[in-house]
Amino acid sequence: EPEVTQTPSHQVTQMGQEVILRCVPISNHLYFYWYRQILGQKVEFLVSFYNNEISEKSEIFDDQFSVERPDGSNFTLKIRSTKLEDSAMYFCASRAVNTGELFFGEGSRLTVL
């Protein structure tokens, strides 16, 4: 069964460092998403991406965040200069054109020290 894969599963970084989280969506999907879940809190929408551009972003997704689909398979989330409060589980998701169902990866846990 096709699935969304994310790497790394866990990353520890120092405050101020750049982090790139990678995702390989399901191959025929065209819509891509990043969500995050701070420990003990709800899952929050960050950004949606379609046709090589951001279609919607939340207020969390400030100038420190960026997304890219560099090669037609990977979908990346970059945090330019990490802060302590960026520590969270980051989930990538994708969906096909004709369905509202999002398929999620297993998440990348980011710990900022």
Added chain:
Amino acid sequence: AQSVTQLDSHVSVSEGTPVLLRCNYSSSYSPSLFWYVQHPNKGLQLLLKYTSAATLVKGINGFEAEFKKSETSFHLTKPSAHMSDAAEYFCVVSWPGTASKLTFGTGTRLQVTL
């Protein structure tokens, strides 16, 4: 504002007894409704979804949910809990025109005891 509320942060049931996890949403428009499950250290797995077809939706692992428009509810049920059902359950809503952006409830942690 569009919102989704899970009324219980924690539910504990005995194995073999029924499960009820409650969810209510704000009623501005007719939404699509989902239940996702998250097992420890795992990703989010879709249990079931409602998208304006039958109001009683059957999902995986014996779970089902009933869409009640008059009550703006989408409660998740299972007749008989199993130990493997212990997990975090999220009620999730997508409103029309939001490009399938999902709004998550705060989650309900289901504990199943012997």
